[in-house]
Amino acid sequence: MKYIDKLRNSGLRPTKQRLQICEVLFNTEKTFHFTINELEQKIKNKIDNKISLATVYNTVHAFEKKGYLKQIPINSNQTYFDTNVTDHHHFYDLKDQKLIDLENSDVGPINIKKKINGKRIKSVEVLVKLED
Amino acid sequence: MKYIDKLRNSGLRPTKQRLQICEVLFNTEKTFHFTINELEQKIKNKIDNKISLATVYNTVHAFEKKGYLKQIPINSNQTYFDTNVTDHHHFYDLKDQKLIDLENSDVGPINIKKKINGKRIKSVEVLVKLED
DNA sequence: CACTTATTTAGAACCATTATAAACTAGAAG
DNA sequence: CTTCTAGTTTATAATGGTTCTAAATAAGTG
Ligand SMILES: [Mn+2]
Ligand SMILES: [Mn+2]
Ligand SMILES: [Zn+2]
Ligand SMILES: [Zn+2]
Numbered sequence: 001m002k003y004i005d006k007l008r009n010s011g012l013r014p015t016k017q018r019l020q021i022c023e024v025l026f027n028t029e030k031t032f033h034f035t036i037n038e039l040e041q042k043i044k045n046k047i048d049n050k051i052s053l054a055t056v057y058n059t060v061h062a063f064e065k066k067g068y069l070k071q072i073p074i075n076s077n078q079t080y081f082d083t084n085v086t087d088h089h090h091f092y093d094l095k096d097q098k099l100i101d102l103e104n105s106d107v108g109p110i111n112i113k114k115k116i117n118g119k120r121i122k123s124v125e126v127l128v129k130l131e132d
Numbered sequence: 133m134k135y136i137d138k139l140r141n142s143g144l145r146p147t148k149q150r151l152q153i154c155e156v157l158f159n160t161e162k163t164f165h166f167t168i169n170e171l172e173q174k175i176k177n178k179i180d181n182k183i184s185l186a187t188v189y190n191t192v193h194a195f196e197k198k199g200y201l202k203q204i205p206i207n208s209n210q211t212y213f214d215t216n217v218t219d220h221h222h223f224y225d226l227k228d229q230k231l232i233d234l235e236n237s238d239v240g241p242i243n244i245k246k247k248i249n250g251k252r253i254k255s256v257e258v259l260v261k262l263e264d
Numbered sequence: 265c266a267c268t269t270a271t272t273t274a275g276a277a278c279c280a281t282t283a284t285a286a287a288c289t290a291g292a293a294g
Numbered sequence: 295c296t297t298c299t300a301g302t303t304t305a306t307a308a309t310g311g312t313t314c315t316a317a318a319t320a321a322g323t324g
Contacts, residue, residue: 052304073259075205106246112260114238119262126258127205128244130251184273
């Protein structure tokens, strides 16, 4: 099983639930964006047994901490996550409430000239809001 | 009173509560960022009477709709607002959970090359996360 | 003043997320 | 295999920011 080592190497026990969530999250052609609710639905459609909502939250947060997922800063009543953990930017379609990845070549390098004493830059993210 | 016309011209009745909230939000040297809770505290410190929490929410949303405030996309359990409604970017200090304005000259122009059919760009915002 | 409509308000409701604590399980040691 | 322990899952309750409700109040109009 291809996710067992990934989990073990991260110090996470490869439980049935985590492996199944890995299948839903990472066994795909393309990366994607999701809310916890959307992930719950995907899980329901893909597997037979039930995974409790608490476990879905726990697992998503564990994966986020290990760097397998990242949160996307957006104003929504639900938190958005991304299976694309590389540094990249987003379109946000305000009407459809859908996120679309931007390639770095679609934006170009961003050089932050200002420095804050004692702080390091952890990430630089561009959010482009779209309207009709 | 300097905010009466502003409100009337926006189709908002210049009530005592709205005028007092205007004083707290706009009668300052610098623009600033705030959550609803922080705004409530500022109001308590600055005025004698009480303004109900519902009115604070109502007013902030009314001002946002009229373009006097804007929401900042950030992952937090509370919504952040900005009295600086010009297009600008932010540092976000992850430890202190504080927002800091970036001047446009600190970032430089951002040219989005990708187009989405039938959609127009409404805003382009950069969020720079800072860690120690 | 009389009337209409907007606004304020306290409190309830909502709902995504987090906390709890008991049952279960993976991995290690014997 | 058996035992032991720390990690994990789970149902359910609690939390807390935000929104809703509906009654009281205030603003604007004539
Ligand atoms: Mn998280
Ligand atoms: Mn709003
Ligand atoms: Zn993405
Ligand atoms: Zn700002």
